[in-house]
Amino acid sequence: MWQQIRAISWAQFRSMRNHLPRTSVGTVLVWLFSALWYGLFTAAGVFLAIEISRAPIADLARWLPVGFLALFLYWQVVPLFTLSSGWSLQLKKLQAYPVSNRALFGIEVLLRITSSPEMILLVIGTVAGLLRHLVIPFWAAWAPLAFIPLNLFLQLGIRDFILHSFERNRFREVFAILLISIAVIPQVLVRSGLGPDAKRYLFHVSDQSAAPWHAIAFASLGHASALEALLFCGWTTLAYVFARAMFRKSLCEVDDFRPSGSSARENAAGPSRDFLAWPSAIFRDPLAALLQKEFHCLLRMPRFRVLFGMACIFSVVVFLPVTLKQDDAGAHWLNQNFLPVVNLYGLLLLSDALLLNAFGLDGGAAQIYFVTPVSLETVIKAKNLVAVAFVVVQSVTVLLVVTLIRATVTPGSIAAGLAASAVVTVFLLAVGNFTSVIGPRPVDPKQTFKKQAGARMQLWLLGCSIGMFLLVGFAFLARYAFNSDWALLAVLIFEFLIGLIMYKFATESAVAKGMRERERIVEALSKSASPVSAG
């Protein structure tokens, strides 16, 4: 088994090493950001090591269980919230070889470390602190390390469970959105009146002696009873069994083409097909054919459906808790501008699939745009029109949802929301047409859960978020300065006009560059992955 694990690790290392000479500035910057992020957690680990080493045992007995509970929650919930499942094995490729399932499982568990490495840093910090503590026995200080396998097993089990649910459930998109919305619960607790109760409840939960965080905390102090130790082993075994069962299921379900539930089949014929033929009534071929194809494909792709659902519903859910605390100035501002903020967040969620990497979901099939008698300009125009159509539907849906939940909606906020969306959309289209050509990346349309944006794309997303903030922020600043909604609208209209000019030039250069570098684009979109994929 270890030989196979070594072989897979070696193949992954070689894939990464071979990729290194092609590392872009974007990747380097993302590494720098990652270094900063993990640097912060390393600092937190050092802080823990120092503070724990000199804390009285009574304080440790009170705070360690809560700390381990928080660690546990972060470990299990944050990857759901960030749609990040870390690195994972390409089972489709590896299953063809005589690699035992045990070896694959072992690697997959170890790869779970990559989904929340910051928690490992905190555990190491805790262990270091306990080791330096004068009262705590040496053997007990190592106990927090036992918390790592429990979390890795559980995380693998939960991840695979979610993936299976997404693949099998007829309403997987709804399920996905609801599941991701769970991540909002802590915010609701903090921002609402439930907060203090939640804190009390958290302490209560952390104090349950049967719970693994309690057992590990007391074992770390050298106080755990035999029963607690036994219970902890029981929890770890349960997590292992759960992870094994879910992993076994993953092995059986590898590489099936799964269109979006029953709807794909329904869409393939009947009234929905006729409904999606509307572009033919307005536009001429080949634009109409391209539009129709985009609508057909996108609406059947699980990944796009989840993203669109998130943009429509999750964007509202994620900001709702902030508005609950009315005495807060920030919450008051958000309440007044709920619609624009939610709209823009939704737009950002859609941007990767629709705007910044427009050819990604087509994959290698995008080469059809270069070998058939259709200009790249028409293709980009079609993709942009479809993006605009989805943004309009998203804005209207958000408006309906916001009205339904009785958030503050005024004609002014509706106008501001739509205008802000229009401005950001036109800028994102301009930037997106360019990024789609300079950094195309294939996206797996079946994959609903994994994050698939590359390093460069994540950097672009970050840049776009900052740009979006500046654009809209400037308009809100104008409203604040002139104390008038008209000032906000005037700035947004002005920005929109600038955006149109930028769109024109960006699209022209994207078309020229796309035609010049068509071979590279097709090659990039047809790429296959290494044995381990980042998610």
Place this chain on the structure above:
Amino acid sequence: MSTAPEALATVTLSTQVPAVDIRGLHKVYGGLHAVDGLSVTVPQGCFFGFLGPNGAGKTTTIKVLMGLAQPDAGSVQILGMQMPRESLAIRRELGLVPDDSLLFDYLTGAEYLEFVARLYGLSRSLARERARELLDLFQLSESPRKLIGEYSKGMRKRVAMAAALIHRPRLFLMDEPFEGVDAVGARLMKDILLEQVHRGATIFLTSHVLEVVERLCNHVAIISRGKVIAQGTITELRQQAAQDDTTLEDIFVRLVGAERYSEKLDWL
């Protein structure tokens, strides 16, 4: 309906401009010559087999012909039109079966064919009608709601072939068109292709199955390391090999200089 290549060879090939005229083509990737001064002329109405070992430059040449890759040197004329200057006009005349990567998994066969037909400028009604007929012809109409992603490999090849035919192109560029197709499907595809040649279309085909090439093609070029090392009719190649009864496979193996593996690896 199958026609022997000898019979095909008797079909008078067009004396007009050649279907494909490649002269001194060079394509370099990272200092490596994928195509190194390749010159090939394919007359119109010809069933042309383009052969070579792996890495010989076949796919690169097809990519250049499809307009996907820019040549570093040399000239390419297709049906009398200069590539890449008249690229759009050339693309209208091409029917492509590169591999299955042109297919969109989330469209049904009918939707895909209609989409492609409309990109080639066919009216919507005509596109639908031809798509339906082609699906029937290629026996793909039994499951009209099935998405291409759910198709088997053979079905994917068949739908790709149907898409290549839908606008009645004058030149077909085909990369391993029979790969993964069952015997019945392959026979159907061969018959259709031969019929296309009879109506005057040209087929530029690459295949590793030399028996197929021998049976179908009336002209063959063999390339190795980016250069043409032999070209002509099968009979002319036999004459070059100075053996009348030799197979195309023997000629090919001799020309590309392959050795017997058993002499190299005694443990195998």
